[in-house]
Amino acid sequence: MAAASSAVEARSIEMIPPGERHGHPKSQFTLWFGANAQITAIVDGALAVVFGADAFWAIIGLLVGNVLGGIVMALHSAQGPRLGLPQMISSRAQFGVYGAVIPLVLVILMYVGFASTGTVLSGQAINLILGVNVPAVGILVFGAATALLAILGYKYIHALGRIATVLGLAGFLYLTFAVLTRYDIGQIMFLKGFEWPTFLTAIALGAGWQLTFGPYVADYSRYLPQDTSERRTFWYTFAGSVGGAQWAMTIGALAGGLSAAHLGGDFLKNQVGYMGDLAGGGLVAVFIYLVIVSGKLTVNCLNAYGAFMCSVTIGTAVNRRDTVSRTARIAFILLVIAASVLIALFASKDFLNLFKNFVLMLLMVFTPWSVINLVDYYKISRDRLDIPALYNPDGRYGRWNAAALVSYGIGVVVQIPFLAQALYTGPVTHWLGGADISWIVGIVVTMAVYYPWAKATNRAPLETIYPDEDAAPARVPAS
Template identity: 80%
Template sequence: MAAPSATVETRSIDMVPFAERHGKPIGQFTLWFGANAQITAIVDGALAVVFGADVFWAIFGLFVGNILGGIVMALHSAQGPKLGLPQMISSRAQFGVYGAIIPLVLVILMYIGFATTGTVLSGQAINLILGVDIPAVGIIIFGAITAVLAILGYRFIHALGRVATVLGLAGFLFLSIVIVAKYDVSQILFLKSFAWPTFLTSVALGAGWQMTFGPYVADYSRYLPQQTSERKTFWFTFAGSVGGAQWAMTIGALAGGLSAAGLGGDFLSNQVGYMGDLAGGGLLALAIYLMIVTGKLTVNCLNAYGSFMCSVTISTAISGRESVAKLTRIFFILLVIAASVFLALFASSDFLNLFKNFVLMLLMVFTPWSVINLIDYYKVSRHRLDIPALYDPSGRYGKWNVPALVSYALGVLSQIPFLAQTLYTGPITHWLGGADISWIVGILITGLVYYPWALATSKAPAQTIYPSQASETQQATS
């Protein structure tokens, strides 16, 4: 058994034994507030204004989206203490040991995409701190720091989240005061009438931001003691994630509105520099850049760590192994960070438009997965899993689970006519005046198909079956 105090985390996709569980659910608040109170969330909020919404209705739409997506995200988090498993390992119970590979590939692409955008923005902040005008310098430095912390693992990522929360609270409070004191924000509110298409885009941007955490949120609650309250895990995760994201997105929407109205600098072409200028330059600007780097470092570590989990989940589905060596863990983390650094070095200048379509596309492919996972866990299997079978293609859950795979495919395909993307706009979207409701359609279709089918074909055991080493501990403590 690995010592809980080991410097480098030794657990990977295996269940965390009961004796190694530690921590309190409030740690989920600091982790997820720190991961959300960051520059990319500010950009996400600005997108709602950049692409047509009035500032007030953009902020309200983002709030609605963060609430809806945050509920889904926190429901995934609540699974962690009960199961002690990484999120995507538990999804083998719905999709089958091999079937789970399909959403896993998409999740890895998501990690690389978010890591790339984070590396671009953080590289800019590091260059401004160092006074360097060579983009590659900041990008490579940020990638190297991310690699070290992601390799160290769970404990260090949580510690970084606490630091990012403190810096984020101080920095965001300062920026909020500066925006209100320096500018008359009433000049950018209610300039446009309410419009469903732009309002729904704002909702989708908020919901999409939150729901993309779903595939890895339980990875950071699985070390909590098994008796940890699901409600506390849910609410601390929800409050941290929604609170940090909404605050950041509100600042972004205001900054985007001021910039578009010609009242507050050029946020649209220089998001990081704009934040420094807003702070007043000098040491205050350096403090804001440090906040940006720390916040992005937190979430990029989550991306690198999560990509390792997903990559190993794929490889072990084929090899049949339940864990991997420490060097293998390091290799996967470095591989994803190298990919994100490489892409960041050659990132397109059309950053905002690409990022908007990236977030909305992720919402399309992850909404059906979340629906399937949550329906199965809370309504079908009702927390009961055969954990050893999750690692055995010949076990209870098999290689492929047809109900989940078919429901997932229908959930994704049903959204196509409702899409509002740069590359493709669905025919029904035109009838709706450009409103993108594809993700709502995906939720309804996936749920309606999967729930009755899963009830009729449920493979859930009468009670949770634990690995031998865990069950012995369970018996000794029960």
């Protein structure tokens, strides 16, 4: 059993044994609400308005996207208690021990990208709290806080999520009250008619936001007892993630609309300061900045922790180990945070446009991965894994799995003609009036290719094979 006396989490990519399982699925609500009720989600919501949607239809589109993406995200979370494994380790069952490295590289880039944007915004909030005008100060302070909590690990990240949820609820309630009572929201609603291209962009922004949690959401439910209901894990995760994100994005859409109407300041130039101004300035603004920092600290810890897990998963595919030392763990986390801090220090001023394209690009590359992982878990293997084989390239799952890798490649490539991004707009997108439906095409095609192929080449054992007898549950009831 891992040393319980140490403050630093001892476990990494191995299966969490029953004797170390603890907690209740309610913890998933507070963690994911705290991780979503934050400034970057506000920016994500504002993007839908900044880039063309009417505020009302932006809010509806974001809700549709959050619900659709949240379903997928929560289905990943429900795998954690049953398997006790990090999400990307379990994906070796679909892609092969070496093949899983391909999406892992993209996942790490995602973590660093989100951590960098979060560091930029939180650095601004810290500077406003401290009253300094040197961007590097806030960025470095925030980077140090992220490093400390990510190194401490699972238990402390969940504790931070609870704190961020309480602060987020208070801060968002006040912001909502301030916006609704100080401004005439009717002035920014229904200024434009319904437009499919901008509505679909809003859906994509909401769905893309949720889907980016997929590669690591099970990492934070894997310590729950093995007999934890999948349904309860799903619903607590879904409610926290979708509730927190939609609330933040709704505030963002309203802020974007108010800014476009020249009410309350200029959101495009100063996202963090604008939220303080909406709150009324003074000490209330300082409180809003603390809310921003706590929410971003939660999700940045998730990003740093997840990047560590993915980096180790890549390394152990070669050395066949199923554990890593605390020293290696700390080194990986510090490396990821250092990269995000450096990027934040040299971040482009074109923040909003770059962030929009970053989220939509992530949607393109992670949608096929989610389809493959969920189809295999719920329809092919039905949660039956050979866990020792996940760490052995010569085992049941092999080095490469053609069914998953080819399906993934097709799922990504088939989206290209449907893209609507700054770097490239596909020919089909022009015919659709600028609407980006690439991710929907990716879901349909990936499922159509992968499901029959995986069913015909099913590698799942008849029953789950555990690392040792102590790891096997006596009975796992149906959810």
